[in-house]
Amino acid sequence: MGVRDDQKQATREKVLEAARDLFNDVGYEETTIRAIAERAGVSVGSVFTTFASKAEVLSHVMNHRLGDLYAEFDRVVPYLRGTTIDRLCSIFAVHYAFETRRVKLFLAHIAASYNPSAEPGVTPYGRNERLVQMLIDVLQDGVRKGEIRQDLDLADVIDVLKAAYAWNYRLAAAGGGVGDASAMSAAMDRQIAVMAEGWRPR
Amino acid sequence: MSFVSLNIESPTDAPLKLTRRALAKQRTRERVLSAARRLFTERGYEGATIRDIAQAAGMSTGAVFASFADKSELFDEILTADYEVIYAQMVQAARSAPTVDAALLGLFGVAYSFHLDQLPLLRASIAVSWTRNDAAERRSRTDLKHIFRLIGEVTQRGIDQGQLKSDIDAKLLAEITWDVYVANYRRAVFDAWTVDALLERLSDQLKVIFAGARV
Numbered sequence: 001m002g003v004r005d006d007q008k009q010a011t012r013e014k015v016l017e018a019a020r021d022l023f024n025d026v027g028y029e030e031t032t033i034r035a036i037a038e039r040a041g042v043s044v045g046s047v048f049t050t051f052a053s054k055a056e057v058l059s060h061v062m063n064h065r066l067g068d069l070y071a072e073f074d075r076v077v078p079y080l081r082g083t084t085i086d087r088l089c090s091i092f093a094v095h096y097a098f099e100t101r102r103v104k105l106f107l108a109h110i111a112a113s114y115n116p117s118a119e120p121g122v123t124p125y126g127r128n129e130r131l132v133q134m135l136i137d138v139l140q141d142g143v144r145k146g147e148i149r150q151d152l153d154l155a156d157v158i159d160v161l162k163a164a165y166a167w168n169y170r171l172a173a174a175g176g177g178v179g180d181a182s183a184m185s186a187a188m189d190r191q192i193a194v195m196a197e198g199w200r201p202r
Numbered sequence: 203m204s205f206v207s208l209n210i211e212s213p214t215d216a217p218l219k220l221t222r223r224a225l226a227k228q229r230t231r232e233r234v235l236s237a238a239r240r241l242f243t244e245r246g247y248e249g250a251t252i253r254d255i256a257q258a259a260g261m262s263t264g265a266v267f268a269s270f271a272d273k274s275e276l277f278d279e280i281l282t283a284d285y286e287v288i289y290a291q292m293v294q295a296a297r298s299a300p301t302v303d304a305a306l307l308g309l310f311g312v313a314y315s316f317h318l319d320q321l322p323l324l325r326a327s328i329a330v331s332w333t334r335n336d337a338a339e340r341r342s343r344t345d346l347k348h349i350f351r352l353i354g355e356v357t358q359r360g361i362d363q364g365q366l367k368s369d370i371d372a373k374l375l376a377e378i379t380w381d382v383y384v385a386n387y388r389r390a391v392f393d394a395w396t397v398d399a400l401l402e403r404l405s406d407q408l409k410v411i412f413a414g415a416r417v
Contacts, residue, residue: 029248029333107332107333108332110332111329111333112329114325114326114329114391115246115247115248115249115325115326116243116244116245116321116322116325116326152410152413153406153409153410156406156409156410159382159385159410160378160381160407160411162385163378163381163382163384163386166381166385167377167384169332173331173332173334190374191374191377191378194371194374194378195378195410195411195413195414197414197415198410198412198413198414198416199414
């Protein structure tokens with residue numbers, strides 16, 4: 001990488017970090033590109049040479065965070081114990097604990113992905129492939145161990161789990177952007193438990 | 203009435219005048235609402251300002267504020283009006299279906315059909331629902347209560363008719379059903395799914411959700 005590329009990369013990092021903090025502390029709608037540039041210590045023009053819009057900045061901030069989230073999984077997943085249901089609950093608990101550190105950022109991400117005027121280059125919310133793969137692994141393992149019915153459609157199960165998982169962030173949205181990870185995990189545990197009654201072999 | 207002098211307004215004129223004024227007010231509201239609906243659809247909630255809406259309706263910002271306290275009240279009025287249009291149909295669909303699944307697919311099918319015809323506005327309303335203030339959140343919960351009562355009615359009938367176990371957590375199951383119903387709009391927004399495709403998916407999801415609740 002040349003000096004110019006190094007500089008570009010450094011600017012990018014600074015902008016993403018400044019944007020992440022402002023989106024979470026001040027709010028996404030309230031944050032201007034100018035404020036991001038000021039906080040990052042770069043010019044407004046240099047933000048625009050890297051990103052086409054504020055929505056695109058948000059998309060990149062969210063993609064960037066996946067690195068930290070996945071590092072968290074690599075740390076925790078090998079230690080997951082208990083039944084299939086216990087492990088499903090743990091996976092979601094790790095997510096809630098991670099996302100509630102910057103819950104307003106996460107809520108802004110969901111809101112922005114539904115915005116009808118969303119610009120191209122914006123990543124839709126809900127495409128966390130790693131989460132889906134972990135759920136598949138745990139459920140398939142559960143089928144092998146005889147804890148989950150063989151004729152259960154796992155793709156449908158994952159669909160429902162993801163919907164319930166996402167909607168529990170309403171607890172944070174209703175609380176004015178204060179995320180209580182343990183309350184959300186508890187809600188998720190109840191939802192999983194009530195459905196899993198019917199997932200066991202009959 | 204002979205004792206009323208001709209140069210003061212006769213009592214019969216008063217209600218007429220009031221009606222005329224009320225009508226004018228009503229027309230102003232409708233003009234604002236129709237302009238607002240168009241702009242929210244095109245630009246989303248944050249992208250449309252009261253000033254834009256006033257301009258599109260051909261009136262002053264002050265005139266808009268005379269009818270609506272703020273932008274969020276204006277937006278809620280649009281959503282509530284839509285909701286009133288479809289709620290009666292949802293009730294009808296829920297009550298005429300023979301099974302729990304058919305009733306739920308019927309009532310959510312009404313909503314999917316309605317909202318897919320105006321997807322941008324639905325997108326704006328979902329976006330707002332994630333970042334709105336407490337007061338707006340409480341208002342929207344009141345509308346939701348009716349729908350949850352309707353879902354509760356469906357599951358109760360399922361219990362009475364022996365389709366569902368009597369000791370199920372109906373409230374929790376209704377919540378999860380609502381979660382997937384809303385989450386499925388992502389398929390319509392990002393992957394252009396049709397109403398039929400959404401209902402087919404919802405049908406599969408209901409099997410997972412109610413797996414433990416069936417007799």
